Amino acid sequence: MKTAIIYATSRGTTEKAAQQLAECLPGKTDIINLKSSIEINLDDYEAIIVGSSIHMGTMQAKVKKFITTHHDQLLTKRLGLFLCCMREGSEAQLQFDTNYPESLRKHAVANGLFGGEFDFAKMNFIQKFIVKKVGGHTTNVSTFNQGEIKKFAIAFEV
Numbered sequence: 001m002k003t004a005i006i007y008a009t010s011r012g013t014t015e016k017a018a019q020q021l022a023e024c025l026p027g028k029t030d031i032i033n034l035k036s037s038i039e040i041n042l043d044d045y046e047a048i049i050v051g052s053s054i055h056m057g058t059m060q061a062k063v064k065k066f067i068t069t070h071h072d073q074l075l076t077k078r079l080g081l082f083l084c085c086m087r088e089g090s091e092a093q094l095q096f097d098t099n100y101p102e103s104l105r106k107h108a109v110a111n112g113l114f115g116g117e118f119d120f121a122k123m124n125f126i127q128k129f130i131v132k133k134v135g136g137h138t139t140n141v142s143t144f145n146q147g148e149i150k151k152f153a154i155a156f157e158v
Contacts, residue, residue, distance in 0.1 A: 001027050001078070002044065007051035008034040008060035014053045014084045017114045017149060021049065021082075024153035034062040042070060047078035049156070052099070053116065054085035059099040067104065075107050080156045082112035084144075112152035115145040 003025055005018045015033065022029040032040055042048065050067065052059035067074070081104060083096050092113045097105065105111060 001046045003027065003029045003047040003049065003078075004032055004040070004042070004045045005029060005049045005051065006032045006034060006040065006063075006066060008062040009053050009084075010055065010060070011053075013116055013144060014051050014060075016144070017082065017084050018049075018051055020146060020149050021051075021153060024150055026157065034060070034066055040066075042073050042077065045077065047080070047156070048074060049080035049082065049110075050074070050100075050104075051082040051084065051114075054083055054087075054095050054099070057095060057098070059083070064099075067101065071101065071104070074104060078156075079104065079108045080110040080112070080152065081105065081108045082114055082152060084114050084116045086116040088115075110152045110155040112148055113145075114148050114152075 005022055007014050007018045009015045015031075018031050022031050030045075050063065052063035058064075081096075081100050083092070083099065085092055085095050087095055096111065096113060100111075
């Protein structure tokens with residue numbers, strides 16, 4: 001089965017998740033960054049995984065546009081959805097449910113919350129200020145969860 005992992009990222013965590021996920025999946029898997037890719041032919045793939053990071057409660061605009069544009073076609077594919085976010089538990093689930101349409105969530109064979117990272121070296125001044133003020137973090141923080149990526153891959157294969 002040929003699979004595409006289609007994502008967008010700001011500071012690389014979602015890209016890292018996409019790469020690790022691709023390593024866990026059997027068969028041919030293309031990793032497509034929406035910030036670099038111009039046109040994607042979904043007819044080339046039997047399975048699609050869509051991933052995004054979350055900033056201030058909202059997924060990447062390019063992912064949101066991709067989902068809106070290809071919604072009906074995504075419903076014809078084996079589908080997986082994931083988010084990289086710093087929230088955990090019910091707060092992370094709420095971000096997932098808020099950002100992915102219910103129709104896609106119900107159709108997906110695997111849904112994942114892979115955690116997130118605050119890497120101060122990759123942030124600009126304003127981003128650092130917000131993370132310090134809102135989150136209270138002054139150093140790098142990671143909740144990135146490789147175990148969740150592996151669980152997603154297993155669920156996606158079945």
